[in-house]
Amino acid sequence: MRRRTFTATASVGAAAAAAAIAGGTLSASAGEHSESKKPDAYTWKNVVVNCGGFVPGIIFNETEPNLIYARTDVGGGYRWQEDTRTWKPLLDWVPRAKWGWQYVLSMATDPVEPDRAYAAVGGYTNDWDPNNGAVLYSDDRGETWGAFELPFKVGGNMPGRGMGERLVVNPADNAELYLGTSGGNGLWRSKDYGRTWAAVENFPNPGNFVIEPGNVILGDNQGVTWIDFDQIGGKIYVGVADPADPLYVSEDGGATWQAVPGAAEALGEVDGNRAFPNQSAVDDTNGYLYIATCHDPGPGNAPPASGNGGKIVRLATQTGEWTDVSPTYNPRGVIPGFGGITVDRQNPGTIMTVTRNNWYPDEIIYRSTDSGATWSLSWDYAEGEDRTDRFDMDITGSPWLTFNGTDQGPAYAVKHGWMMDALAIDPHDSDRIMWGTGATIWGTEELTKWDSQGELIGENEAGERVALPVEKFTVGVRAEGVEETAIIDLAALGGTLVSAVGDVCGFVHTDLDRAEPSIPTSWSMATSVDFAQAKPDVIVATGQGYYGNEKGHVAISTDRGKTWRKTGIEGLAGDRHPGIAVLTADGSRIVWSPSDTEVTPVYSTDLGETWTPVEGLPAGPEIHSDRVDASVLYAFSGGTFYRSTDGGATFTDTGATGLPAAGVEDFRVTPGKKGHIWLCGRSDKAEVATGLWHSKDGGTTWKKMPGVDLAIAVGFGKAAKRKGYPAIYTTATLGGQDGFFRSIDGGATWQRINDDAHQWGFAGAVITGDPEIYGRVYLSARGLMYGDIVD
Structure with missing residues (x-):
């Protein structure tokens, strides 16, 4: 267990190392580019897609308006920028050696000292990720981070990543944080603002729910799924993936823990499947703890695995009374499993939840303004399958959200979403809500119009279900700045x-x-x-x-x-x-x-x-x-x-010898140079050769380029000089330095073109230059990045 500090700014030492590796470097002169002692500085931007992946968590700060964080399963964590209505990435500094730290299992924002932020990170709990997980801590809202490395793995891209939040700040003592873990590692606690962590030794239950024992992905014990706080009575509640004992409470600040009476019976069974606590929300005005249940951790399984079978149950935190407040109607004809759940802090009797993987024809968002006694739906059928909705979906800025589909009756091309575990009403503004899906973030600032719309469906004189007139509000994309697509190939x-x-x-x-x-x-x-x-x-x-x-x-x-x-x-x-x-x-x-x-x-x-x-x-x-x-x-x-x-x-x-038999993930052919081929080799096995090879005769003979320890990908762009060799770009390790490198002299010398603030974990599996703009490079990273030389 080690503690490290990282900053999101390249250090002087890193810049000096990059310059030493570069050898010959470049500068602009008279419209062409010639040798210079000063390396080119690069600026980096995303090619805009707007998300394109799963957003399992959206976290509002309880005390400071407009301080919002979002977490993604493979694309890092983000902070909302209200002035531009965009998200700022916070983990671009993650190095290749710790690539799993861009996979965020949970995030927390401190309600007492809002500058403090935290993230539980790690890729997989199996051997796909060679590293253990970590808890990152920041005193400046994610501008810089320190890290406590845990003695076990964290699964930011494993089943159950939408449950939670698993990482929380105790609002009664904000130096204290709790972390719920999978894999039988139990409940962990920090008492020094996340700097050090230790297991809560007397916490009695590490969970036991496994989807499919022995499966490399589905075989993980889902463990401790969330922690929540009752601020009326000072109790700490912990949800556990154990259908027989799903809920624990401490009434003495975490010194002792007891199973909550009646919890297993309250969560009960649906369709013969035991449920466990997926998410929670606390109403500290009326004294209620709400629990959304399902019998599969998700996020992506199809019904009945996670689309059927769940409840919304309510615990009166002062009396211990349980009440089943589940929505009783779904147009699909079954009681669904439930994903996200949220309470309106301005109007605590108002709660919202969402189906988990209802799939056809769409997910359903439920809203109650009477603490769950009654519910209204985001859409419903009239006679037959004629669908009526409370809001329109505006895909301005993300036209791909149709997925090239068209409306097919009640199954619209643009959906409320799927894998909807992130659902959060702004605690400072009842009109604002955001929810994450498997593709984007949706949101509106007109949410309370829902309550004046009345019912969606009524009956005519013949007793038939008919659509009632509804003045719709608009839900739009709120994912600008979040980028997490997986880039597989590029052509510039x-x-x-x-x-x-x-x-x-x-x-x-x-x-x-x-x-x-x-x-x-x-x-x-x-x-x-x-x-x-x-x-x-x-x-x-x-x-x-x-x-x-x-x-x-x-x-x-x-x-x-x-x-x-x-x-x-x-x-x-x-x-x-x-x-x-x-x-x-x-x-x-x-x-x-x-x-x-x-x-x-x-x-x-x-x-x-x-x-x-x-x-x-x-x-x-x-x-x-x-x-x-x-x-x-x-x-x-x-x-x-x-x-x-x-x-x-x-x-x-071709009869070529000396090339690696394994570990070759890319070879490319140079434009404008007949028979010029570059081949990349990387491997974790010591007996397999790694590096970068070059052939000038169509692959018959090869030269291994000196100084290149390993190479992952290679591509080409416009030459620095007229009739010069095309600029070569490679994701590689040179002289022990991981990074993205450029050569303008056919591989004789190289310059590292990124810095320590721009590493993006395991990025650059695809890389290519631009044929018309000297210095421009495109690469797979947190989505699709491109870099240009700073003027």
């Missing part, structure tokens, strides 16, 4: 940036500061993108559909991404194996390498209308085309490098 055409993205397919950006619609396919994710070097209007992409049910794995655009046509052979790659497709330099041929280990590559001479098996390659190799010679393509698999000189019809082993 010059003025157009095409991305292949997990979960939201991909984008064609012609304006980096504007969110675009997603590539118009029914894919849930794109896995590769390429363009014809001599005809950049021709683009090819591969992708897969939701749950692997989309067989058209290849799509073509001939107008620079404005329109797309899907192609592919039905079932050729089976389910979920779209792999990679590339175009020859003149755009006349496509070679497609599905990632299925039993399907060998195919090629097409008619832009995907028909396909022919490739000869000479194993299944699943990485393939790229020569960027000059349209007849030449290259492939790599298992230490063997292949070349084709007939447009991909046949490949032969």
Whole structure:
């Protein structure tokens, strides 16, 4: 257990180290770029998507208006900026060696000293994340952080990450914090503002609920799920993932703990499934603790796993009386599981909750203004499945939220959401609410209009259910500044940036500061993108559909991404194996390498209308085309490098030796340089060679670049000098320094172009330069980042 301090500002020492690594560095002069002693400084921005991933927590400070934090499962933590209505990222400094610290399980904001903020971080509780988790602490609202490294792992991207909050500040003694953990590690406590932590030894129950024993993801004991405080009686309540003993209380400041009588019976069973406490909310005016229950930790399971079976129960904290206040009606015809729950601090009898993975046709937000005695719904059916809603969804700024769908009866293309565990009414403003989904943050500042709308559905004289007139309010995107898409591949055409993205397919950006619609396919994710070097209007992409049910794995655009046509052979790659497709330099041929280990590559001479098996390659190799010679393509698999000189019809082993047999995640071909290839090697195994290799003869002979300890990805951009070698960008480790590096002299010298404030954990698995703007680099990070040289 160690304590470390990190700042979100590059130190002088780090800058000096970067300069030493750089060797030759660059400066602008007379429209070109020449050697200079001073390294280029870079400025960094996101290519705008606006979120694109799961937001499991939104936390309002109880005492200071407009102080709000949001946590994401893979994209760091954020603080709201009221003046611009955007979110500021707080964890961009996380280094590669601690990449899991960008995965935030819980956040807390101090109600007594609002400058203090905290985050529980860590990627996985299995061996995917080599590091233990940590509790980060800040005295300046997340501008700088210290870290206490825990002696166990934390699962910021594991099942149950939407439960909580698991990290809380005691409002009666703000030096004291509690942390609920999974994996049987129990309840932990700090008494010095998060600087040091220790297990609460006398806490009696570490939880026992496991979704699927032995499963690498689903086998984690969900443990202690949340901590909440009764400020009337000074009690501390702790929810535990144990259906037989789900709730504990301390009445003496955490010195002793007891099971709350009647809790298991109150949470009870729904559809034969025992429930456990998912989230809580306290009404300190009326003396109620509300608990939202489910029988699966979520966030993404389909009914009945988490879509059916749950309750809203209310405990009178002064008398111990339990009351079932669950909504009794769901248009889908079942009692759902419940996700987020929140109390209006200005009107404590008002509470709201939301279904967990109701899925079809949408989630339901419930609102009660009488402490749960009655509930109204965000939408309902009239006769048949005619749907009426309380609010309109405004996707201005995030047009991709249609997911290329259209309204299908009651199933709208733009949904209230899914995986809705984050739900929070502003404690200072009853009109403001925000909720997180699997894709974005929604919000409104007109919430109380709900209460004047009355019922959505009535009966006519014939006794039929009919829609009643409702004056709707508007709910809009509140995710600007949050970026967490998973970038899988990039193609920079010059003025157009095409991305292949997990979960939201991909984008064609012609304006980096504007969110675009997603590539118009029914894919849930794109896995590769390429363009014809001599005809950049021709683009090819591969992708897969939701749950692997989309067989058209290849799509073509001939107008620079404005329109797309899907192609592919039905079932050729089976389910979920779209792999990679590339175009020859003149755009006349496509070679497609599905990632299925039993399907060998195919090629097409008619832009995907028909396909022919490739000869000479194993299944699943990485393939790229020569960027000059349209007849030449290259492939790599298992230490063997292949070349084709007939447009991909046949490949032969180049006979190259000395390349790593494993750990190669990327090789790329230099534009404008026939036969120039760069290959990256990284591995955790000592016996596997790592580094960066360069070939100038089409992959026959290779030179390992000196000083490069390992390389993850490589790409190219505009040369520093007219007729110079294209700028090379690589995610690598040079001289023991992790970072993103640029070379303008064919790899002879390198400059680190990022600093310690801009590391983004395990970033840069995809990297490329811009062909028209010298110095501009694009890379996968917290979403899609791009850097420019500071003028």
